[in-house]
Amino acid sequence: MKEYDYLIVGAGLFGATFAYLAHKKGLRCLVIEKRSHSGGNLYCRQIEDINVHVYGAHIFHTSDKRVWDFVNSIVPFNRYTNCPVAQAPDGKLYNLPFNMNTFYQMWGVKTPEEAACKLEEQRKDAVNKMKTDGITEPRNLEEQALSLIGRDIYEQLIKGYTEKQWGRPCNELPAFIIRRLPVRLTFDNNYFNDAYQGIPIGGYNKLIDGLLEGSDVMLDVDFFNNREKWMDMADKVVFTGKIDEYYGYRFGKLEYRTVRFETEILDNPNYQGNAVVNYTSANVPFTRIIEHKHFETFGNAVYDNPHTIISREYSTEWKDGMEPFYPVNDARNQAIFLKYKDLAYKEQGIIFGGRLAEYKYYDMAPIVSKVLNLFD
Ligand code: UDP
Numbered sequence: 278m279k280e281y282d283y284l285i286v287g288a289g290l291f292g293a294t295f296a297y298l299a300h301k302k303g304l305r306c307l308v309i310e311k312r313s314h315s316g317g318n319l320y321c322r323q324i325e326d327i328n329v330h331v332y333g334a335h336i337f338h339t340s341d342k343r344v345w346d347f348v349n350s351i352v353p354f355n356r357y358t359n360c361p362v363a364q365a366p367d368g369k370l371y372n373l374p375f376n377m378n379t380f381y382q383m384w385g386v387k388t389p390e391e392a393a394c395k396l397e398e399q400r401k402d403a404v405n406k407m408k409t410d411g412i413t414e415p416r417n418l419e420e421q422a423l424s425l426i427g428r429d430i431y432e433q434l435i436k437g438y439t440e441k442q443w444g445r446p447c448n449e450l451p452a453f454i455i456r457r458l459p460v461r462l463t464f465d466n467n468y469f470n471d472a473y474q475g476i477p478i479g480g481y482n483k484l485i486d487g488l489l490e491g492s493d494v495m496l497d498v499d500f501f502n503n504r505e506k507w508m509d510m511a512d513k514v515v516f517t518g519k520i521d522e523y524y525g526y527r528f529g530k531l532e533y534r535t536v537r538f539e540t541e542i543l544d545n546p547n548y549q550g551n552a553v554v555n556y557t558s559a560n561v562p563f564t565r566i567i568e569h570k571h572f573e574t575f576g577n578a579v580y581d582n583p584h585t586i587i588s589r590e591y592s593t594e595w596k597d598g599m600e601p602f603y604p605v606n607d608a609r610n611q612a613i614f615l616k617y618k619d620l621a622y623k624e625q626g627i628i629f630g631g632r633l634a635e636y637k638y639y640d641m642a643p644i645v646s647k648v649l650n651l652f653d
Contacts, residue, residue, distance in 0.1 A: 280510050281307045286500045289317025291631035291639055294648040297514050300491035307510060308489060309498040316485040325542060325584040328480035333536055333590065334553060335481060338474035339642035345473040349646060351487035354475035357572055360466040360575050362551050365426040365433040366558035374468055375430060377459040383429055389462040393506030399427020421452035426460060437559035442592045476572045484540035519601065520617045528616040530638055533601035538588040546580045548577050553600045563589040604636045
């Protein structure tokens with residue numbers, strides 16, 4: 278009889294949701310976490326009464342009522358709706374995602390019919406130009422964007438941002454990245470198409486603390502310093518760390534993009550009037566500025582606090598010792614990952630789950646859904 282039913286390596290959303298559901302079934306869990314805090318990249322630090330999203334903006338969104346009800350049963354969520362604004366190379370501000378407001382700001386068109394005409398004209402120009410160059414199907418992100426939305430929007434709102442985010446030219450990036458950006462002929466600035474979205478009232482730490490209640494949690498513990506000892510403490514293991522590290526990098530190292538934040542406290546109650554402002558010009562080194570208070574404070578209540586906190590976000594290539602953020606799902610990395618996945622598949626008594634163990638760019642809701650399904 279071991280001390281625990283489950284050893285959970287990593288106190289992020291996957292591990293914490295697993296611990297919660299296991300505890301509800303009467304199972305004993307030990308959660309070990311390398312960082313000095315739980316919550317993974319959802320973790321927020323309170324500074325000047327503001328929850329700072331230390332690892333970048335997290336906005337919970339889903340159309341799955343079961344997932345929404347589950348997270349709201351741990352902590353109620355607020356009504357935050359993501360409506361980012363973009364500061365373009367032409368110096369103007371544009372609404373995102375591409376909608377009637379954006380088209381009005383770009384071309385002065387006022388009705389869906391006028392906008393559709395303008396979009397058609399822009400697309401035709403781009404497609405005709407490609408045809409004269411002998412290109413019939415978009416082969417990369419640049420060609421995909423030009424044929425979807427035309428040159429004006431591509432140059433003002435897509436090219437610079439995308440090249441900064443991925444560190445590669447748009448004509449060397451896969452087309453699928455851009456397909457997820459909606460194009461709407463309505464005056465709707467909501468970035469997501471999902472039925473539900475929001476931020477936990479009081480911040481994400483409340484969600485994680487609620488999920489971890491009832492389990493033993495040890496922080497500042499590196500599983501790899503003594504993996505036999507930790508694995509010996511429980512019947513089964515849930516591993517949410519890097520899968521290549523679990524297997525001693527035997528097939529090579531997986532690559533990531535990482536994000537660096539420059540955070541500043543300002544003696545100004547309202548710096549940019551919005552949680553997210555993207556900087557789409559190649560001449561600005563950061564991709565966006567997050568003003569954290571706007572995730573949880575609405576209307577003139579932002580003036581109740583005389584301070585604000587902003588983070589400039591810089592996207593860079595990941596190196597050892599940095600925090601891995603986005604998996605680079607190109608052919609080379611995917612081939613390496615599949616070899617590790619094959620080993621993981623053959624394991625008994627170990628579940629590999631989450632962004633790092635599955636080498637997959639995950640939103641939060643699909644993680645919760647995945648763990649709920651595991652318990653079904
Ligand atoms: N994108 C863009 N301009 C913008 C915002 C997004 O071209 O102002 C494109 C870009 O190709 C990017 C993709 O949409 O890689 C996804 O961006 P988003 O900011 O939604 O990704 P996140 O990092 O928030 O998951």
